[in-house]
Amino acid sequence: MRFHQVKELVEWAADYHARLFEQYTRLAATGNDERVRMALEYLAQRERKQQNDLLGFLDDGSDHANVLGAWFDDPNDFPHAPVLERLPGGINGEGVQRVLATALTTHRTLQDLYEHRAELAGGRDEQAFFEALAAGHEAEVRRIARDMQRLEDY
Numbered sequence: 001m002r003f004h005q006v007k008e009l010v011e012w013a014a015d016y017h018a019r020l021f022e023q024y025t026r027l028a029a030t031g032n033d034e035r036v037r038m039a040l041e042y043l044a045q046r047e048r049k050q051q052n053d054l055l056g057f058l059d060d061g062s063d064h065a066n067v068l069g070a071w072f073d074d075p076n077d078f079p080h081a082p083v084l085e086r087l088p089g090g091i092n093g094e095g096v097q098r099v100l101a102t103a104l105t106t107h108r109t110l111q112d113l114y115e116h117r118a119e120l121a122g123g124r125d126e127q128a129f130f131e132a133l134a135a136g137h138e139a140e141v142r143r144i145a146r147d148m149q150r151l152e153d154y
Contacts, residue, residue: 007068010054013110017051020106039099039151067129100148104141111137
């Protein structure tokens with residue numbers, strides 16, 4: 001589909017986080033390494049929070065209703081969907097650093113998408129919306145890296 005509304009992208013991103021939550025939860029339940037299990041459980045919680053934050057934008061009372069209803073022209077579907085399917089599958093039992101690398105890649109994928117949309121935004125409000133989402137993901141990447149390093153240090 002060539003034309004999308006911003007809310008479609010937000011829904012897609014919320015679903016992306018939900019699927020990561022499910023995969024991290026499933027991997028945590030089947031793992032043998034205690035630290036990897038704890039890392040996966042932590043990541044699952046972070047993904048659920050990210051999903052809920054995005055879903056909050058879609059509420060009827062959202063201050064972003066005008067931006068969410070904006071249309072944009074993009075000849076491609078939302079990029080990077082295959083990343084979700086190929087990354088988390090191979091991390092169980094490979095250590096906390098592998099889990100961290102996977103988490104950072106998935107978050108940078110979304111951050112890149114938001115930065116791309118900010119660059120192509122049709123108006124200042126839309127640009128600010130996507131810049132805020134990108135900045136939020138940048139902060140999330142730092143938080144995850146810090147917290148996972150603490151787990152690795154114990």
